[in-house]
Amino acid sequence: xxxxxxxxxxxxxxxxxxxxxxxxxxxxxxxxxxxxxxxxxxxxxxxxxxxxxxxxxxxxxxxxxxxxxxxxxxxxxxxxxxxxxxxxxxxxxxxxxxxxxxxxxxxxxxxxxxxxxxxxxxxxxxxxxxxxxxxxxxxxxxxxxxxxxxxxxxxxxxxxxxxxxxxxxxxxxxxxxxxxxxxxxx
Numbered sequence: 001x002x003x004x005x006x007x008x009x010x011x012x013x014x015x016x017x018x019x020x021x022x023x024x025x026x027x028x029x030x031x032x033x034x035x036x037x038x039x040x041x042x043x044x045x046x047x048x049x050x051x052x053x054x055x056x057x058x059x060x061x062x063x064x065x066x067x068x069x070x071x072x073x074x075x076x077x078x079x080x081x082x083x084x085x086x087x088x089x090x091x092x093x094x095x096x097x098x099x100x101x102x103x104x105x106x107x108x109x110x111x112x113x114x115x116x117x118x119x120x121x122x123x124x125x126x127x128x129x130x131x132x133x134x135x136x137x138x139x140x141x142x143x144x145x146x147x148x149x150x151x152x153x154x155x156x157x158x159x160x161x162x163x164x165x166x167x168x169x170x171x172x173x174x175x176x177x178x179x180x181x182x183x184x185x186x
Contacts, residue, residue, distance in 0.1 A: 054078070080124055080149045080180040085114050088182040089124045095151070096126050096178050099143045105132035106171075125154070125179040131171040134161075144178060151180045 009016040057077045080095075082088030089112035100107055113125040132140060137158070144151050155177040161170060 078148060078150050079183040080151075082182060085124060085182060088180075089114055089126065092124050092151070092178070092180050093126045093128075095149070095180075096128055096144065096176075099140055099147075100128065100130050100132065102143065103132060103136035103140045105130045105136065105140065105174075108173075122181050122184065123179045124182045125177060127175065127177045129173070129175045131173055133171055137172065137174065149180050151178050153177070154179050 009019075055078060057079070080088045080092050082091050093110055093112055097107055097110070108129045108131065110126065110128045113127065141153060141156075145153060153176060155175075157175045159173040161172055
């Protein structure tokens with residue numbers, strides 16, 4: 001069989017050259033596809049490691065030359081910080097109060113709930129009552145939910161402005177319940 005193939009290739013030398021070049025092209029394409037697949041897998045592993053680092057709160061993600069983005073990543077830990085649940089509740093209240101005053105709101109009352117239906121799951125809940133202008137409410141909600149630590153607006157009750165409340169006529173009364181997960185003592 002090998003002798004027959006050698007005789008055939010000896011009679012048609014151009015066929016031998018074409019067969020040889022075709023084998024080289026097949027090997028080159030196979031090598032190129034393998035290298036591209038390995039590079040893609042390496043990028044996927046690096047992206048997964050960055051996400052894991054963010055979730056674990058180990059700091060900033062590794063910078064890669066291929067990453068060019070206009071998206072700003074919020075800085076901070078994903079969980080409510082605090083050595084104890086009381087300190088975590090105070091930090092959560094401070095975060096919500098700062099967001100409220102930043103948009104021009106006036107806090108009327110606040111309450112930190114350390115024991116409730118979600119406390120066993122590691123959540124700390126804050127209920128605040130405040131006055132804010134209608135145009136600022138959306139900015140406040142975005143600031144609370146989009147920043148770090150990850151906070152969730154569990155309930156919100158909004159009352160239209162009323163001249164009988166004694167407040168300025170253009171401000172609404174809002175009662176909002178916000179929760180955040182506390183990781184526990186480190």
